[in-house]
Amino acid sequence: MAKGLVAVVGGGAAGIMSAICLARVGCPVVLCERLDQLGKKVLASGGGRCNFSNVSLDPSFFHEEDRPFVEGVLNRFGKKEIDEFFRELGLWSYAGEDGRMFPISNRSATVMDVLKDELERLKIQIEYGFDADVIQKSQNGFELRSKSGKKIFAEKVVLCAGGKTYPALGSDGSGYALAAAFGHTIIAPVPITLPIVVKDPWCHLLQGQKVKARAASRVDGMEGEWLLGDVLFTKYGLSGTAIFDCTDAVSLALNRTKDARQVEVVVDFVPFMSEEELFREFERKLAHGFKASQLIDGILSPKFGLVLKDYLKTDRTRELAKLLKKRAFKVEATRGWNEAEFTAGGVAIDEVNSQTLESKKQPGLFFAGEILNVQGRRGGYNLAWAWASGAVIGQ
Ligand SMILES: Cc1cc2nc3c(=O)[nH]c(=O)nc-3n(C[C@H](O)[C@H](O)[C@H](O)COP(=O)(O)OP(=O)(O)OC[C@H]3O[C@@H](n4cnc5c(N)ncnc54)[C@H](O)[C@@H]3O)c2cc1C
Known part of the structure; x- marks a missing residue:
């Protein structure tokens, strides 16, 4: 039976990863991004070098309360799988100080280049300028409406709208309202990793x-x-x-x-x-x-x-x-949201299945990346979380 359309909301690390992994298993995907560019935060990460992972991706590098949930995800798509994924895309990398992994070019644009190549190779549809304003249940799935009134109907939705930090890079916490509309608890977001x-x-x-x-x-x-x-x-x-x-x-x-x-x-x-x-x-x-x-x-x-x-x-x-x-x-x-690298808080993880990342409140709705109340240490763990959680949804 033909698979139904999956709408991925948010074209950051988690959304791109999720779109690629879904397309690889034959799902028709539309990647909806409010900006006119994908992965702005990936480009800004690591001071422009993109510390995209770490040689030691152990759940102990995540907030204590998140560890069992993170473990469920990393057991399915962990260090080895992230390495293999990027090697397959042709990204060469090295481990620097404290096991932090960087692209060999030392340029975050190189990470985005290989991801964009893969999106193109898989012919994934990208809707730029789609600022998701309303997501609601429809008869056969979900109706997504953008601020400009554009509609998309999809069988499943993956919400990867990020946290609240650096709004200039795309995410301003709007994803929390979309999740809350399905009854999800939002743990009060606070800016961390900042002056x-x-x-x-x-x-x-x-x-x-x-x-x-x-x-x-x-x-x-x-x-x-x-x-x-x-x-x-x-x-x-x-x-x-x-x-x-x-x-x-x-x-x-x-x-x-x-x-x-x-x-x-x-x-x-x-x-x-x-x-x-x-x-x-x-x-x-x-x-x-x-x-x-x-x-x-x-x-x-x-x-x-x-x-x-x-x-x-x-x-x-x-x-x-x-x-x-x-x-x-x-x-x-x-110093507040404009200077923070990460958001602590977000969608409560006890309301999300740690194996599939599907909502326990609304079947067909999934979450990945920083929108979830998962906190990794500085050192590549937050991007690793975005890749891993995005990939698990595709699996
Ligand atoms: C300056 C800076 C440096 C960092 N450096 C590192 C680092 O070196 N290593 C590391 O591991 N982590 C780093 N981080 C953290 C890491 O970048 C993030 O945790 C990670 O990128 C989160 O990915 P995400 O896809 O979940 O969210 P985001 O990257 O925030 O992506 C969300 C996307 O969704 C889009 N969006 C939001 N709302 C909507 C909507 N309503 N409709 C449509 N689209 C929407 C946004 O425009 C954005 O493109 C850094 C963060 C910052 C700010």
């Missing part, structure tokens, strides 16, 4: 300084995991990968729970030494005849002297070591 607003003299005086450091969130005294990366002082506060990695707890405390009294990030500016070793290093330098004002030379940029002058004293070396190993910054706010 933070901190009103602290250090940010003002050190603006533009970038340090290799470790950082952790601290919400009402509860410290999160310490992760190594960059910390960048900016006009408004703090940025850099080490800060991005602790914004999960920070953003949830500020935006979702809202009852946290003290939301901070704590930074270790000398991650390659313990506090005791740092103290002994200061003492060694002083014993060797160096001046107290020269204590941080060779460890941090001289600019740090501006914020440490009260501590660069012979009798304050213990306090200096302590401060540099754990400096707390009070977080006023996050």
Whole structure:
């Protein structure tokens, strides 16, 4: 029997993957994208390099509560399958720092090139400028209506409209309303993996300084995991990968729970030494005849002297070591949706079948990618989730 049309809403990583995998098993597919271009977020990802996967795609790199659900998907389409998929399309890649995978060209456009080649080879119909406004049940499936009044009738619908971050790249959370119309619970979305607003003299005086450091969130005294990366002082506060990695707890405390009294990030500016070793290093330098004002030379940029002058004293070396190993910054706010790389929250996963990604509320409706309340770590896990979940629907 001929298969009915499947409408895939959203031409990002998950939607493209889903369209390709559905077409490969013989389903007629229409890929509906509101913009005039596919994969804008893929193009922007990884600073234009597209960190599209990771050598270790284990569910432990996803939020604790999501792991059983993620496992169901990765067991069917995991690291090996993602590698094979892209190799088959002719994409050459390499594993960089921390197992992050990049295209060999170091250009995200290369990833989009091979995906577009495959969409073309499979002759997949693409409806650009189709901004899905209403999706409702019709007699034999679904009726999709765009903002401009265009209609598409399909037997099944795959909703891959993404999260709410970087609306300029296409997704602004409109997919949540489409899912909610079928009775789905939407876990309040919050922006994560983003810079933070901190009103602290250090940010003002050190603006533009970038340090290799470790950082952790601290919400009402509860410290999160310490992760190594960059910390960048900016006009408004703090940025850099080490800060991005602790914004999960920070953003949830500020935006979702809202009852946290003290939301901070704590930074270790000398991650390659313990506090005791740092103290002994200061003492060694002083014993060797160096001046107290020269204590941080060779460890941090001289600019740090501006914020440490009260501590660069012979009798304050213990306090200096302590401060540099754990400096707390009070977080006023996050920089919001326009600067976030990822959305925490979305369609509740307990309302979706983890084997097929079909809605438990509405047969024939499927979800993939960032629209679901699944959170991976920075490092290629979110794109890997988009590829894997998109592919599983095709299977
Ligand atoms: C700056 C930046 C850098 C990133 N870097 C990385 C990285 O290096 N590695 C990594 O793993 N992750 C990275 N991420 C996260 C990752 O890119 C996303 O998680 C992933 O692209 C999500 O894919 P998606 O297909 O689910 O959603 P999206 O990519 O957001 O795609 C959704 C698509 O749906 C379309 N759409 C939305 N609503 C409608 C509608 N109503 N009708 C029709 N179309 C609609 C949008 O225009 C868009 O094209 C980055 C994100 C950002 C913002």
